[in-house]
Amino acid sequence: xxxxxxxAQTKDQITRIAKIEVDPAQxxxxxxxxxxxxxxxxxxxxxxxxxxxxxxxxxxEKITILEIYASQAAYESHIQTAHFKxxxxxxxxxxxxxxxxxxxxxxxxxxxxx
Numbered sequence: 001x002x003x004x005x006x007x008a009q010t011k012d013q014i015t016r017i018a019k020i021e022v023d024p025a026q027x028x029x030x031x032x033x034x035x036x037x038x039x040x041x042x043x044x045x046x047x048x049x050x051x052x053x054x055x056x057x058x059x060x061e062k063i064t065i066l067e068i069y070a071s072q073a074a075y076e077s078h079i080q081t082a083h084f085k086x087x088x089x090x091x092x093x094x095x096x097x098x099x100x101x102x103x104x105x106x107x108x109x110x111x112x113x114x
Contacts, residue, residue, distance in 0.1 A: 010070075012070065012071040012072070013049070013068060013069065013070060013071065014067075014068070014069040014070075014071065014072055014074070014075050014102065015066070015067070015068050015069075015102065015103050015104065015105055016066075016067045016068075016069075016075075016100055016101065016102050016103065017064060017065070017066060017067075017100070017101045017103055018064070018065040018067060018098065018099070018100050018101075019062070019063075019064050019097075019098070019099040019101075020062075020063045020064075020065070020095055020097070020098050020099075021061055021062055021063075021095070021096045021097040021098075022061045022062075022063060022091075022094055022095060022096065023061070023093075023094050023095075023096055024060075024061045026093075026094040027060060027061055029090075029094060030063075030091055030094045030095070033087055033090045033091050033094075034053060034063070034065075034087070034091070035053075036083070036087070037083055037084060037086070037087035038051040038053065040081075040083035041078060041081070041083060041084065044081070044083070045074070045077070045078055045081065046070070046074075047069055047070040047071060047073070047074020047075070047077060047078065048067075048069060048070075048074065048078055049068040049069060049070055050066065050067065050068035051065060051066070051067055052065065052066040053065045061096075
């Protein structure tokens with residue numbers, strides 16, 4: 001197992017938690033749009049480093065996303081892309097609430113290669 005501390009994150013990286021509540025009746029459509037956007041961003045944008053999206057087991061309409069960008073400029077570029085704008089337009093009426101929080105990484109532990 002490898003372990004790191006906040007210094008493993010470069011000082012320019014942007015790490016954000018997005019907490020999203022989705023209309024339960026539209027959860028399947030929302031999840032499809034989210035996956036499409038995440039996959040496009042990872043494939044097309046070198047500055048988009050990580051996305052983890054998870055749903056609460058008891059309340060699957062409550063989704064939390066961990067996002068890591070190489071820099072503020074990478075994030076600003078990301079929100080101007082066609083795939084991100086398509087996602088925002090597609091989910092506009094599906095999302096009941098959105099909370100964005102910038103965070104600092106205080107530790108990382110993961111198996112090598114993951």
